[in-house]
Amino acid sequence: MNSKSIDIEASAGKILKVREHPNQNEGLIFEKSAPGKRGMELPPLDVPAVDPVKALGSEFTRDAIEGFPEVSEIEVIRHFTRLSTWNYAIDLGMYPLGSCTMKYNPRVNEFVARLDGLATEHPEQPAEVSQGCLRILYDLQKCLLSITGMDAATLQPVAGAQGELTGLLMIRAYLQSQGNPRKTVLIPDSAHGTNPASVVIAGYEVKNIKSNARGQIDTDHLREFCTEDVAALMLTNPSTLGVFEERIAEIAAILHERGALLYMDGANMNALAGVTRPGDFGVDVMHLNLHKTFSTPHGGGGPGAGPVLVKRILEPFLPVPVVLQKEDGKFALDFNRPKSVGRVRAYCGNFGVLLRALAYTLAYGPGMRQATEDAVLNSNYIRKKLEDVFDLPYSLPSMHEVVFSDARQKKHGVNTMDIAKRLIDYGFHPYTTAFPLIVPGAMMIEPTESESKEECDFFIEAMRSIAAEAETNPELVKTAPHSTRVGRLDEVAAARKPILRWKP
């Protein structure tokens, strides 16, 4: 069936399966549809029925939707359960995607998010009957401020990228109130792609600044670049190399001296919580990714939440509404904020995500530091156990993640993507490939605190085994994965002639 399969048994020993899957043949839901089937029934109508054509006019009505599925409940259950078996998940094992912080998603968070009285609440209902929701928001704000050392918060942004935009809009509004919004935002070359994209939407120009040979911000370079036109520096700390900016105080001072602000992308806060606070080392505005550090589930790509935390000077510019506690102890939403940047999303943001983040924070309390320590311990352990087989382009101390490169394996024609795909056969999700951009052939590994020593050891063993395979049997690695329902997919064909929907 598959000519590439012959070597697999001999080489890996334990990987016997070649693309057999218990649910190999599941098709699309539309292909199961037949007229007259349904998977959900409604209670009978308790008022007189209405003829839609009479009520609305034929020009405003439609017939039944062509091609819409008609399937029974059991078919829906089987279909989506089968699909689910084609996914990898944190619940199955280590998910070492660098910069993504794929940690355990506590189940109690899912339970409380679905409580009657929380999941059921309407965002426009009066404050008198929303005290519980408002207090959850207020309590979470207090926790996040305490963890970051900042002064004020908005929970409205629903993703890291939206948090970035919100923070930048506040910087613009603040500088405008000082007389000049300025023109550019500095971004290091190691930054996430969302940073420059957000800067543009905030109406600023991007200026890239190069990292030095150690992967850190070059402060001389910064001094030179930080002109009167610069509104802010957007910095990820620890950087995407997993390295703390040792000269962070100097960086903040250079910016502040010239009236510019320091924005911190908090994507990597999992390395810092309980150990150090951005508010203490000069950060003026930052966002957190609650779907990373605060354990809310990724759900295959969202939802997330990207609260923004600011220093006092930026507080007047927070989006509306702001959650506050009144003198009588009651909670309320404050809309009367004339200097506000406006609103980045309807209502109060992703309440259901915010609530889970609070549940996570309450579970740890001050013990959150232990989670940070374990995350840093795991990444350093993996680094130590792999640094003799993989190239380490930057040798500064690692925090929560470690970035290797494929330089040694490339000599055998095996690149970072091949190694990543081969990891799948060993039962692990790939690490992050090809990022950060400053490392050619990057292999970015973030284990998080959720991995036991045993799981880390399995991962290390898998990586070492693949490194050996790259020398002895590179073809095996280059054609991986061999254990999934489908092999490597033709992305070129997908992009040249896009098929983006099912058609009968």
Next chain:
Amino acid sequence: MRYLPKSPSERQEMLETIGARSIEELFQSIPEKFRLRAPLTLPGPLSEAEIIQYFQARAAENSRGYTSFLGAGVYSHLRSVVTDSLIQRGEFLTSYTPYQAEFAQGTLTAIFEFQTLMCQLTGQEVANASMYDGSTALTEAVLMAERLTGRHRVLVARSVHPEYRHVLQTYAKNLGIEIEEVGYTESGQLDRAALKQESLAQAAAIVVQSPNFFGVIEELPAMAEIAHAAGSLLVTSIAEAVSLGIVRPPAEADIVAMEGQSFGIPPSYGGPYVGVIATRDKYVRQMPGRLAGQTTDAEGRRGFVLTLATREQHIRREKATSNICTNEALYALAATIHLCLLGKEGLREQALQNLAKARFAQAELENIPGVRRVFSGPSFNEFVLEFPRSVKMVNADLLREKIIGPFALGIHYPELTKRALVCVTETTPRVEIERLSAAIKRILERPV
């Protein structure tokens, strides 16, 4: 701590392997003066039971036991336990964005099904893998129209959800996009006479919502004609997606921006929900957000991948179509499962029930002396009433009777004080509609 899988001796062993004397050593790159000496001031740690207690106490401080007549962009509809149990499978719940396609075929296949359903519902040719919500989807749709036309002005109906418009304003402010608002007529529909030719000639798009914020269905084919004649696009927002079970789809629109909360997603005090952008095939390269596409592996098996990624921020950086990164995949999945359960018949039946209940409620309430219907245009499950006194006062009295009254329009429309937007769905029992009607009657009979 129950979430941490390491014993003290394992930690010690790992430190020794690394060659560090203490955990402190691993944090040496953080300047000494910035390292915290004292523990964080946080409540907790709490056990699982205590966490549940805390949230149950909060739930009790909310609106349990109240009947609500609020819609205004967020709707209470039937949900099946099947949806919730399927989206809680760890393989969906705890997986990442499906960049490693071979290991994420479950999520990718479901997204492909979602895109298909959204096309079928909206009458459009292509839909993305989801946006944050309806408000941000509308904003992204407007930015897309700007890119497609090269024009920088948009004509936005005042009957578009006020919070959606507010989000649009926040984004547009620094991008040089001019927003011109267009009023409504006595029917509650966009005032076509107010569309000035000189504005239209410079407009990237006419932006409407249907059913609009007043619950009134807009005449989209006529609007599309006006837009296209002026070389601009029609962008249509949909906040109440269940309407698509019986209401004519916005097939003439160039870009549809939809809120999918009505499809099996709980109100949850404002989110998470799921936004959608749907459009014509020819505009796909200007569409923001992730897209799943069909392809094959080397042996010809069908599979799905994220495609046309060059539009996105991680490749194009400052030249990307949008800064959107995460989408709302789990709730796109919920909407997909919900729509599969409901199916062709079910969605139509649900929409018909909404229409019937709203007509019943409207007739009941219009019967109250002093109460009258405001707009004459066709409506789905929401309608606007005028009261002889302040909505705020009426609602305060209703709250005492455990009824959350209709949405007071005066907050967003100064000219519409004493007007309220009533929403009734299939989940509102007839007796509760009758209870509302009786309560309002009583309240209005009472002297002020």
Next chain:
Amino acid sequence: MYPKDYRYTKEHEWVKVDGSNGTVGITDYAQHELGDVVFVEMPKVGTQLKPRQSFGTIESVKAVSEIFSPVSGEVTETNPALADSPEMINKDPHGAAWLIKVRLADPKEAAGLMDAAAYEAYIAEKAKEHSA
């Protein structure tokens, strides 16, 4: 490999001059660097170009590259076949997969660009840098 009658830029475009008309494409070296081309974004006919002005983009699965004009002039035609068959750029970059035709503002302008021999030396130097 590289046609003798074409002229080449450092950004890896070529131009073939035919009287007052020019044909512009990307070089074999460029298509190789890009990998499988999936989409080409073309300028409108009538667009006025200056040397080194970006007139479109070429996309592979995971990268976008701008294409720069080697000469000044007005776009008179874009290659209609590339919309449906972008893979032609990988197969025949110097022939069938031309990108645009230009009415040249100055037919002598292209003489200032590299000839085939100079371009080959230039990319050989590039290749050395890469392996270093």
